[in-house]
Each structure stands twice: as C-alpha cells, then as structure tokens.
Amino acid sequence: MNGNNDMGPTAAGAGARACPTSLVGLIDAAGTQHAYAGTSARIVSLVPSLTELLFDLGLGDQLVGRTGFCVHPRDAVRTVPKVGGTKDVRIERVRALSPTHVLVNMDENRRETVEELAAFVPNIIVTHPGTPLDNLALFHLLGGVFGAERAALQLGEDLRAALAEASALRTEVPDEAVLYLIWREPWMTVARDTYIAATLAAVGWHTLPEVAGGETGAARYPAFTWDAPWLLGVERVLLSTEPYRFRDAHIGEVAGLAGRPAALVDGEMVSWYGSRAARGVRWLCALRRSLAVGA
Incomplete structure (x- = not known):
C-alpha cells in the first residue's frame, strides 16, 4: 500500500x-x-x-x-x-x-x-x-x-504545519476509535504499529484492534470476523480505496455489518508517505471536520 x-x-x-x-x-x-x-x-x-x-x-x-x-x-x-x-x-x-x-x-x-x-x-x-x-x-x-536540501527543508516545513493543524483539530473534535478496512473476504485491517495507523492517530482516529504487528503471533494486517469482541469499541468504520478497491457501493454493507457509521477514505492519502504526508494529513483533517458536522 x-x-x-x-x-x-x-x-x-x-x-x-x-x-x-x-x-x-x-x-x-x-x-x-x-x-x-x-x-x-x-x-x-x-x-x-x-x-x-x-x-x-x-x-x-x-x-x-x-x-x-x-x-x-x-x-x-x-x-x-x-x-x-x-x-x-x-x-x-x-x-x-x-x-x-x-x-x-x-x-x-x-x-x-x-x-x-x-x-x-x-x-x-x-x-x-x-x-x-x-x-x-x-x-x-x-x-x-x-x-x-532546500526543497527538503520546504517539504519539512509544510509537514510540520500540517501536523500542527491536526493537533489543533483534536482540541475541536473528539478522538474516535475506528476500524480501518483494507480488504474484503477475508476482512482485514491494520495493526497499531503501521504507518497507516500512525497517520490516522495524528488526526484523532485510533485504530482497533489494539495490537501491534511486532507482537508475538500478531499480524501487521490482521484478518477478523464481525463477531470479534473488540468491535464493540469501534465508533466509525473507514473503508480504504486501496489495496482493496472499496467503493461507495460497499458503505451500506459495511455499516450494516458493523452497526456503525461508515465512510470511504482515499487510501493513498493515508498510506503514502514522503511528500504526500502533509497533503494526506490535511485531507484527513478536512474529512474529520465534514464527518463531525454530518454527525
């Protein structure tokens, strides 16, 4: 991804x-x-x-x-x-x-x-x-x-500004526990120690389950079933557009399975690092604000 x-x-x-x-x-x-x-x-x-x-x-x-x-x-x-x-x-x-x-x-x-x-x-x-x-x-x-070096410094300044915006957002919008879907059949999500989870956490979205891929027997991208006990703590489901191509048509299905609100997320904005990082953080900030208003 x-x-x-x-x-x-x-x-x-x-x-x-x-x-x-x-x-x-x-x-x-x-x-x-x-x-x-x-x-x-x-x-x-x-x-x-x-x-x-x-x-x-x-x-x-x-x-x-x-x-x-x-x-x-x-x-x-x-x-x-x-x-x-x-x-x-x-x-x-x-x-x-x-x-x-x-x-x-x-x-x-x-x-x-x-x-x-x-x-x-x-x-x-x-x-x-x-x-x-x-x-x-x-x-x-x-x-x-x-x-x-000069271009690198400019990118660094832009990223710091984006992260400052994310930090400010978290004082305005309460943090949420989320399920971030990356695959369907089997259903798969992300561990806490992935870049994806860290990017989501920067804007106040904390992924469940609370596992790290580095733990013994744990996977970085764990599969799960919809009867998993930890799903009771999920407040919102996010469907990534990559690597599985989740689309708007999947939102209703997932919302029904989870019994929680669901939204489509541009996977590139969450999982791509490098120069995409600052734009990704800002994109997620905008999405969080829009979903908060919709709620």
Whole structure:
C-alpha cells in the first residue's frame, strides 16, 4: 500500500539544488551511512511514495527506473522505464539501467530482491517511516544525498504545519476509535504499529484492534470476523480505496455489518508517505471536520 500530485519538479524542487552544508545524519533505515552523490546519481525507485517524493524534491531528471505502481506524478513518470512491481522486480531490467542508487522500503520490497540488487548496485538506500513525523528524516536523507536540501527543508516545513493543524483539530473534535478496512473476504485491517495507523492517530482516529504487528503471533494486517469482541469499541468504520478497491457501493454493507457509521477514505492519502504526508494529513483533517458536522 503505498494519488494525484500536480506539483511536479517545478513546484517544490526546481532551482533548489545545492551542495550539502552537512553530511551528518545521512543514515538510512538499515543503519547505512550514505555519501553525497548530487547530480551524478542515477536513481531507480522501487517504492511509489519515494518516486513521487523524488519529483517533489526536483530530482525527476535523475530517476532512470521505477515500478509499475509508481504512478505519480502521472505525466512525469510516463517517460521513466518500468522495472516490474514492488514485489516482483525484474533484476535484469534494473541492471541494464546502470543505477548508482536504488531506493527500497522494508515493508514494500522483498529482502531477497534487495540482496540481489546489492550485488551490482553501489548504493541501496533503505527506508522505513513508521509515522508522519518520520518523513522529516526521510526528506533530510534524500535531500542530503542528492543535493536537494532546500526543497527538503520546504517539504519539512509544510509537514510540520500540517501536523500542527491536526493537533489543533483534536482540541475541536473528539478522538474516535475506528476500524480501518483494507480488504474484503477475508476482512482485514491494520495493526497499531503501521504507518497507516500512525497517520490516522495524528488526526484523532485510533485504530482497533489494539495490537501491534511486532507482537508475538500478531499480524501487521490482521484478518477478523464481525463477531470479534473488540468491535464493540469501534465508533466509525473507514473503508480504504486501496489495496482493496472499496467503493461507495460497499458503505451500506459495511455499516450494516458493523452497526456503525461508515465512510470511504482515499487510501493513498493515508498510506503514502514522503511528500504526500502533509497533503494526506490535511485531507484527513478536512474529512474529520465534514464527518463531525454530518454527525
């Protein structure tokens, strides 16, 4: 899981390329220290959110490969060669592009794929944001490595402002316990330690059940049945448009099963990190306000 972005390279990143003032902290989620690469980098992104982020950092001209799920910004990515999917990367296609850097994510890409790529790609940058706030470190990392520090700072300021708006909203609208649906037959939701749950919590929506995927025997995306006792604590059901394509037609069915109000949610606004994070938080704030008024 991982939206339409019309900013492109001219909005946040154009003209913002600069040599780094500091290389301190350019450490990825795997603990690897990365050196400054600047305009010499040839980048393959295996993560849709990171592909969008590269364009918003003004780095689109250095992107030489992406997955078929990297669909934003729509017009810009069409000219970038595809290298398969996030889970089924075509290794030889990547090799043919001669990348200096490949961007991956712990949740979205397979360890075996990363190990195979590491045999011929000089730099593998591993990412794993767990909360919206973690995007600040992500901006710093990619902005620092690829010489887009100013654009990274702008994205960070925008994210801080969006999170401040979310914090203010929670003083106006009471928090709610929600069920966030990502799949149907079997019905599936998200654990508390996912990026999705953290994004929802930022605007005052706390996911049930209260489980973490890191707990023994727990799943990050648990299946459930409608007779589960914890469902009694749910106040609202949110139906995500991805990975399952929930639509308006499903709202009545789910509301009947849960005995609670239900609403459709743009899954990209909740699950995509990177430059989508600030817009996602603001979108959720607006949705919370509208549902509160409707209630």
